Amino acid sequence: MKTLILATDNQDKVHEIREILKDLPIAVLSKAQAGMSYIEVVEDAQTLEGNAEIKARSIKEKAPEAIVLADDTGLYVDALDGAPGVHTARYAGENCSYQDNRRKLLNALKDLPLEERSARFVTCIVIIDEMGILHLAEGVCEGMISEEERGERGFGFDPVFIPKDYDKTFAEMDGQIKNSISHRARALDALLELLERMCK
Amino acid sequence: MKTLILATDNQDKVHEIREILKDLPIAVLSKAQAGMSYIEVVEDAQTLEGNAEIKARSIKEKAPEAIVLADDTGLYVDALDGAPGVHTARYAGENCSYQDNRRKLLNALKDLPLEERSARFVTCIVIIDEMGILHLAEGVCEGMISEEERGERGFGFDPVFIPKDYDKTFAEMDGQIKNSISHRARALDALLELLERMCK
Numbered sequence: 001m002k003t004l005i006l007a008t009d010n011q012d013k014v015h016e017i018r019e020i021l022k023d024l025p026i027a028v029l030s031k032a033q034a035g036m037s038y039i040e041v042v043e044d045a046q047t048l049e050g051n052a053e054i055k056a057r058s059i060k061e062k063a064p065e066a067i068v069l070a071d072d073t074g075l076y077v078d079a080l081d082g083a084p085g086v087h088t089a090r091y092a093g094e095n096c097s098y099q100d101n102r103r104k105l106l107n108a109l110k111d112l113p114l115e116e117r118s119a120r121f122v123t124c125i126v127i128i129d130e131m132g133i134l135h136l137a138e139g140v141c142e143g144m145i146s147e148e149e150r151g152e153r154g155f156g157f158d159p160v161f162i163p164k165d166y167d168k169t170f171a172e173m174d175g176q177i178k179n180s181i182s183h184r185a186r187a188l189d190a191l192l193e194l195l196e197r198m199c200k
Numbered sequence: 201m202k203t204l205i206l207a208t209d210n211q212d213k214v215h216e217i218r219e220i221l222k223d224l225p226i227a228v229l230s231k232a233q234a235g236m237s238y239i240e241v242v243e244d245a246q247t248l249e250g251n252a253e254i255k256a257r258s259i260k261e262k263a264p265e266a267i268v269l270a271d272d273t274g275l276y277v278d279a280l281d282g283a284p285g286v287h288t289a290r291y292a293g294e295n296c297s298y299q300d301n302r303r304k305l306l307n308a309l310k311d312l313p314l315e316e317r318s319a320r321f322v323t324c325i326v327i328i329d330e331m332g333i334l335h336l337a338e339g340v341c342e343g344m345i346s347e348e349e350r351g352e353r354g355f356g357f358d359p360v361f362i363p364k365d366y367d368k369t370f371a372e373m374d375g376q377i378k379n380s381i382s383h384r385a386r387a388l389d390a391l392l393e394l395l396e397r398m399c400k
Contacts (some may be wrong), residue, residue, distance in 0.1 A: 129388055134336040190333055 002029045002199055005034045005063060007055035007070035007189055012155035013184075017071065020179050020188050023059055026067075026199045036062060048072040048124040048134060056126040056134070067198055068128045071184065075157050077105070077119040077145060088157070089163060098156050102149055109145055117145040121161065121183035127191055129198055139186030154178060202399055203227045205263060207255040207270035212355035213384075217271065220379050220388050226267075226399045234264060247351045248272040248286055248324040249336060254325040256334070267398055268328045271384065275357050277305070277319040277345060279312055288357070300315030302349060302360050309345055317345040321361065321383035327391055329398055354378060 004026050006014055014030045021028055022068030031037055041058045043051040049072070056070035074088045084091035084105070092100035109117055121141045128134050143163040151159050158170035163181055170178050179185045205224050206214055214230045221228055231237055238399055241258045243251040251271070256270035274288045284291035284305070292300035321341045328334050342364040349359040351371025358370035363381055370378050379385045 088311070133390055133394070134334075136334040136336070137332070190331055195335070 001025055001027050001028055002067060003034075004067045004069055004195075005036070005059055007031060007059045007068055009037055013071060016175075016184060017069070019175065020155065020185055021195070024192075024195055024199055026195070028172065029096065031059065034063065034066075045070070046086065047109070048074050048122060049126070049138075051086065052124045052126040052136070053134070056128050060128045060132075064132075065130060067130060069122055070126045071187075073121065073123045073156075075105075075119060075121055075161070077109070077117075079116050079118075080108060083108075102157060102160050105157065110196065114144060114147070115146075116198065119143060119145050119161065120159075123183040123187040125184075125187040125191060126145050127194070129194075135191060135194055137187045137190035139183040139188070139190065140151065141181060141183040141186065201225055201227050202267060203229060203234075204267045204269055204395075205231065205259055207231060207259045207268055209237055213271060216379065216384060217269070217388065219375065220385050221395070224392075224395055224399055225360060226395070228380070231259065234259070234263065243272070244345050246263075246286065248274050248322060249326070249338075251286065252324045252326040252336070253334070255327050260328045260332075264332075265330060267330060270326045271323055271387075273321065273323045273356075273383065275305075275319060275321055275361070277309070277317075279316050279318075280308060281306075302357060305345065305357065306348065306360060314344060314347070317347075319343060319345050319361065321357075323383040323387040325384075325387040325391060327394070329394075335391060335394055337387045337390040339388070339390065340382040341385045341386065363380050 006017060006028065008014060010141060011032045018028050030111065036059055039058050039062060041054050043054055045051045045054055050073040052070045056068050059068045074085045076082045076085050090096060092104040123139045126136050141163055146160050146162050146169050149159040150169045152176050153175060154171045161170050163170065206217060206228060208214060209231045218228050236259055239258050239262060241254050241255055245251045245254055252270045252272040256268050259268045274285045276282045280333050290296060292304040298345045324336065326334060326336050343362050346360050346362050346369050350369045351359050353375060354371045361370050363370065
């Protein structure tokens with residue numbers, strides 16, 4: 001069985017990606033499980049794509065024969081001119097918690113009516129295959145920012161993001177439903193056929 | 201039959217890429233043949249990869265359903281700390297000729313013995329497929345810069361580049377041989393299996 005190394009130690013992402021890829025005959029390892037937690041990267045690109053590539057290449061350099069997958073995700077809020085965007089993970093500052101981020105966001109949108117709270121999650125996924133070819137796909141999930149936190153599931157901004165055509169936040173939804181419509185699922189979906197071929 | 205649009209009107213590149221892909225059941229169109237010569241791009245990225253991506257996306261934006269291929273190539277000369285590198289096409293200035301470029305290079309390396317004239321050609325190829333997934337591969341050809349121009353074939357720096365293990369410049373070689381060892385051929389080779397599947 002082949003091995004796919006995820007260029008992350010974010011347990012929430014690892015869990016979600018594993019869940020989405022669970023039917024593929026490939027062993028999915030986190031950065032730590034691959035013994036690569038020592039690799040530190042500066043995610044200083046101006047785009048999600050650039051940051052995903054920086055993370056993927058940092059692992060590929062040390063494991064040239066592995067298949068590597070990196071993800072970078074941003075939340076783009078229209079009323080904030082697209083912020084937090086590429087800075088989503090550290091919106092409330094370096095080493096801030098998910099909750100710090102959510103509080104800052106709800107505060108920035110305080111008193112805005114629902115129709116002005118439109119936003120989208122965007123995920124860029126980069127896979128570098130065994131031959132060194134890089135593959136990149138993007139997944140988008142449109143929605144809006146809720147007026148308060150709701151739900152306990154998911155992670156990050158999930159408790160304040162209501163996907164389009166739904167009335168629950170991602171954090172209130174069953175994981176299976178979230179994983180069928182989310183930005184991350186859509187990006188991975190686009191790459192699934194490629195990944196299937198790589199498993200052979 | 202599907203269509204592959206090349207994000208270039210450089211006839212030399214179009215000819216060479218067509219030759220390398222001639223066995224694939226896909227119609228290879230230049231930017232002009234696809235009616236897209238009006239699209240102008242500023243290739244201001246800091247990397248070959250970035251510039252290839254800029255070119256590919258500029259076409260994909262106007263032809264979302266097409267398969268698009270862009271190439272960016274650099275010549276990296278060790279004695280010049282990697283110059284002309286990402287600026288290879290415009291080494292001797294905007295709108296300079298191939299010959300202006302070669303003259304400037306031979307001049308910069310004047311009196312350097314052969315063993316200090318090592319260099320490599322690098323090509324980055326970006327393909328964006330019908331689903332919008334971007335695929336990127338790199339091809340490298342090691343060699344050295346000759347002491348004077350030799351040969352009439354090829355284009356660009358071909359008359360001054362001697363690939364490793366050969367004693368002729370690219371411009372002295374039969375096109376078929378060049379196209380079996382060149383940077384561009386190697387990058388395309390890596391992507392050939394993907395392209396074959398896209399043709400189905």
